[in-house]
Amino acid sequence: MYKNVFVIDHPLIQHKISLIRDENTGSKEFRELVEEIAMLMAYEVTRDLPLEEIEVKTPVAVAKTKVIAGKKLGIIPILRAGLGMVDGMLKLIPAAKVGHIGIYRDPETLKPVEYYCKLPSDIAERDLIVVDPMLATGGSACAAIHFLKERGAQNIKLVNLIAAPEGIEAVHRDHPEVPIYVASIDQGLNEHGYIVPGLGDAGDRLFGTK
Numbered sequence: 001m002y003k004n005v006f007v008i009d010h011p012l013i014q015h016k017i018s019l020i021r022d023e024n025t026g027s028k029e030f031r032e033l034v035e036e037i038a039m040l041m042a043y044e045v046t047r048d049l050p051l052e053e054i055e056v057k058t059p060v061a062v063a064k065t066k067v068i069a070g071k072k073l074g075i076i077p078i079l080r081a082g083l084g085m086v087d088g089m090l091k092l093i094p095a096a097k098v099g100h101i102g103i104y105r106d107p108e109t110l111k112p113v114e115y116y117c118k119l120p121s122d123i124a125e126r127d128l129i130v131v132d133p134m135l136a137t138g139g140s141a142c143a144a145i146h147f148l149k150e151r152g153a154q155n156i157k158l159v160n161l162i163a164a165p166e167g168i169e170a171v172h173r174d175h176p177e178v179p180i181y182v183a184s185i186d187q188g189l190n191e192h193g194y195i196v197p198g199l200g201d202a203g204d205r206l207f208g209t210k
C-alpha cells in the first residue's frame with residue numbers, strides 16, 4: 001500500500017500485538033511482550049545485511065560459510081517508550097551500539113520536545129535503527145531522524161510496533177528514503193493525537209506511570 005513501508009505480519013508478532021493492545025495487560029507482561037516483538041522484528045529489519053564468505057574448519061572438513069560483513073549498527077531508542085524495544089533488538093544484534101534521544105510530545109500542541117541526546121561518537125559510520133513503539137503524528141520520529149542526519153547519519157531505518165497513516169505520511173514527506181517497519185497500520189488518530197485503536201500510551205504502560 002505505502003512505498004518503503006514493511007508490515008511484518010508474522011503470526012507470532014500479530015498474536016503478541018493483540019496481547020499488548022489489551023487494556024488488561026499489566027506492565028510486567030507488556031514489557032516482556034514489547035521486548036519479544038522487537039526481537040522478532042529485528043529478524044526482518046536485518047534481512048538485507050551484507051554477508052561475506054569465510055572458511056571455518058569443522059571437525060570433518062573446511063566449510064566455506066557466510067558471516068555478516070562487518071557492518072556497524074546502531075540502535076536508537078526514542079525515550080522513553082523506545083527503551084522497551086532495545087533489549088529485544090540487542091538479543092539478535094548484540095554488537096550494536098545504543099544511542100539515546102529523549103523526546104516527548106507536548107500534550108497540548110502535540111509537537112516534539114527534545115530533552116536528551118547521547119549518541120555513539122562514530123554515528124556517521126553506522127547503519128541506524130530508530131525504535132519507538134508508536135508512530136502517531138510522526139513528529140517525534142521526524143525530529144529524531146532529522147537530529148541523526150544533522151550529525152552525519154546516512155543510513156536510517158525506523159521500526160515501530162503500531163503506526164497511524166498520518167505518521168507514515170509525515171515520515172515519508174520529511175525523510176522519503178527512510179524505510180519504515182511496522183507490525184500494524186491502524187485507523188488513525190483521535191482528537192488527543194492517540195492512535196485508534198492503538199494501545200494507549202506506550203511509555204506509561206511500559207513503566208507503570210500515570
Ligand SMILES: O=P(O)(O)OC[C@H]1O[C@H](OP(=O)(O)OP(=O)(O)O)[C@H](O)[C@@H]1O
Pocket residue numbers: 078079080081082103104105106110112132133134135136137138139140141167193201202203204
Ligand atoms: O508520532 P508522535 O505524535 O510524535 O507520537 C509518538 C510519540 O509519543 C510517545 O512518546 P511520549 O511523548 O508519550 O513520551 P514517553 O515515551 O516518554 O511516554 C511515543 O513513544 C512516541 O515517541
Ligand SMILES: O=c1cc[nH]c(=O)[nH]1
Pocket residue numbers: 081134136193194195196198199200201202203
Ligand atoms: O497512541 C499513542 C500516541 C502517541 N504516543 C503513545 O504512546 N500512544
Ligand SMILES: [Mg+2]
Pocket residue numbers: 081201202203204
Ligand atoms: Mg508516553
